[in-house]
Amino acid sequence: MxxxxxxxxxxxxxxxxxxxxxxxxxxxxxxxxxxxxxxxxxxxxxxxxxxxxxxxxxxxxxxxxxxxxxxxxxxxxxxxxxxxxxxHGLPVELEVEKALGLDGKEQIEAYGIEPFIKKCKESxxxxxxxxxxxxxxxxxxxxxxxxxxxYDNDYIESEWWSLKKIAEKGLLYKGHKVVPYCPRCGTALSSHEVSQGYKEVKERSAVVRFKVKDQDNTYIYAWTTTPWTLPSNVALCVNPDETYARFDYDGRTIIMGDALIEKVLGEGVQVCNKITFPGIELKGLRYEPLFDFQYEAIKGVDNEKNAWTVVCDDYVTMTDGTGVVHQAPAFGEDDARVGRENHIPFLQLVNARGEMTAVTRWAGVFVKKADPMILEDLEKEGKLVSAPYFTHDYPFCWRCDTPLIYYARSTWFIRMTALRDNLLKNNNTVNWYPDNIREGRFGNFLENVIDWGLSRERYWGTCASAARSTWSAPGRSFGSWATSTASPCRRTSSCTGPTSTP
Ligand SMILES: [Zn+2]
CATH class of the missing domain: 3.40.50 (Rossmann fold)
Incomplete structure (x- = not known):
């Protein structure tokens, strides 16, 4: 049966x-x-x-x-x-790297790019x-x-053709932009790639005292979750509308966000001679850099004379830290924008391998390993207020597990933001199942579309996302554009970084 x-x-x-x-x-x-x-x-x-x-x-x-x-x-x-x-793409390169026993871009270049891509093509x-x-x-x-x-020439030509059309429309530009970057792979990652590699980590942040120029014994307290960016500090940022305080405590005059005094100095702390004022009054205040080598490093940089000044921007909040945000335009999207708007110089004392550069005291040390050394030096010099541990989600390279850093690269962009209205208009004509995707997941993605960084700085061809979006295949839904503004997660209130992407 x-x-x-x-x-x-x-x-x-x-x-x-x-x-x-x-x-x-x-x-x-x-x-x-x-x-x-x-x-x-x-x-x-x-x-x-x-x-x-x-x-x-x-x-x-x-x-x-x-x-x-x-x-x-x-x-x-x-x-x-x-x-x-x-x-094409990084996965192929990584397979070949493994097979050839190579590690990183330098070794690939020593092996030879021509034979390397030949191996890629075979694999x-x-x-x-x-x-x-x-x-x-x-x-x-x-x-x-x-x-x-x-990898067919026909196909590659089509890609160049689309890129040319995009350029003719004025939508292609070269910019200096802070991108999530893997120092081992030596390449920027799309936010989709970034979203695949978050891990909860416990790290030390730092509250640091910056000495105000020409004022005796007066210090601005600022907070950072990435001490390795402090050598590249060029400005401090306050919220123009929030309340700040100047007071005496423990033999020093201190300037910081009024609402955060207890959080930083301890509950019930007694301070003297306190006066309060809006952040805007701090604008233009000059301070001394944390490290002497910064004077050397800044020489000849554009807007050199504006280095180490307090600037204002309303992205600074009173939820965490000190209400004063340390600015390193080479390592943060907001920092880069604030730096541009305020004509602040650009200092990048980390090389493309994620190591501190020769001008610093920690030459050749990987940034994450430099963190405790920097904290130790600041402590010795009396510039460290505290270094509390904090837990946050930090992105790692989904391929090689190296911690990513936010790093300014010169990159080609497609100005997707200029197409937003058109994209939204077209999205409304798409028959979505289920219907809520139109306004929800996909609509949100289009609302928040950001300029698309194309450059990959690798050897074997273009990235797959570029290839795919070139073909407008009916029935395809999601492209692979960057969908969220990657948060550098240095001192934001939520500290969660980019949200997940479609
Ligand atoms: Zn990597």
Whole structure:
């Protein structure tokens, strides 16, 4: 009895029979031929990477993507279904690096870029067979015989063509922007990549005293969660509308946010001669840099004379720290903006490998390792008020597990912000299932769209997100643009960094 039932319900056997029938009778080709000359509906598959094995998630996307071409074919359209292969990007490089026993960009360059990319090109077809087997087995119909391949010159030319069109529209620009950056991979990461690597870490922050210039024994207290950015400090920022205080305590005159005195100096602390005033009154106040080598480092930098000045901006809050935010425009998005707006010089005393530069006392030390050394030196010199531990979510490279740093790079951008209204308008014409995605997840993503940093500073081709968005494939929903403003997580109130992305 059981045997009979199980034979009748052997789905696998049935499926194999159907596939066999399709293959023997050229059904896919026939379904195309029968509709030759009909209205065209085009589908370019978002290309998978064939140097990784297909997994269960790919089966879901293949099945879903197969629905639309089949539906439109049944409605009588001629549906071009072009398969694609994404052959480029960091994952390929990392595989090859591992295989060759190389570690980082310097070793790749010593090995030679030409032979390196040759190895990359060879490695990309590793699991092509498994991809083809999986695609056939789940009944996915696409033209796999003539796929588009991202390393083909035809394809690369199309990318350059789109980039040229974008440039002609004035939407391409080169900027200096703070980006989430992996110092080991030597590349900026998209916010989507960043969102994949958050871990909760416990680190030491620092409340530091900056000596006010030409005022005896008077100090501004500022807070940072990244002590390694202090050598690159060029300004302090206060909120113009919040209340600040100047008072005497423990033999010093101190300036800081009024609301945070107890939080910083201890509950019930008794201070003397306190006066309060709005932050705007601190604007233009000059102070001395924390380290002598900063005088040397600033020489010849644009706006050099404006270094170490108090500036105002309303992004500063009274929720954490001291109400005074240390500014290092090379390592924070807000800092970079405030620096630009106030003509503050730009100091970047960390190299592209994430090490302190030679001008500092900690030359060659990785930033995170430099943190305790910097705190120790500040302590010795009487410039450290406290170094409380705090817990926050910090991003790590999803590929190599190195802590990311926020780092100013010269980068090419596509001005997505200029397209926001148009994107929103078009989004309203899309048939979304479920309906709430239009205003919700995708609508929010478009509302908050930021300029798209394209540069990757790697060797093997363009990034997949650039490749994919070039093809406007019907049925594709989410692009891979940066979707949230990455928070440098240095002293913000929530300290959670970017939210997750679609
Ligand atoms: Zn990395």
């Amino acid at each position: 059981f045997e009979k039932v199980s034979t009748a319900l052997d789905f696998q056997a049935r499926e194999r029979e159907v596939i066999k029938f399709w293959n023997e009778n050229n059904i896919f080709k026939k379904s195309m031929d029968q509709r030759a000359g009909a209205d065209v509906w085009t589908f370019f598959d978002g290309p998978p990477t064939a140097n990784g094995k297909p997994h269960i998630g790919h089966i879901e996307t293949r099945a879903l993507k197969d629905l639309f071409p089949r539906y439109w074919t049944m409605k009588g359209k001629s549906v071009t279904r072009k398969a694609g292969w994404d052959t 990309v077809w590793k699991y092509k067979g498994e991809w083809e087997r999986m695609s056939e087995r789940v009944g996915y119909w696409a033209d796999m015989e003539n796929p588009y391949i991202t």
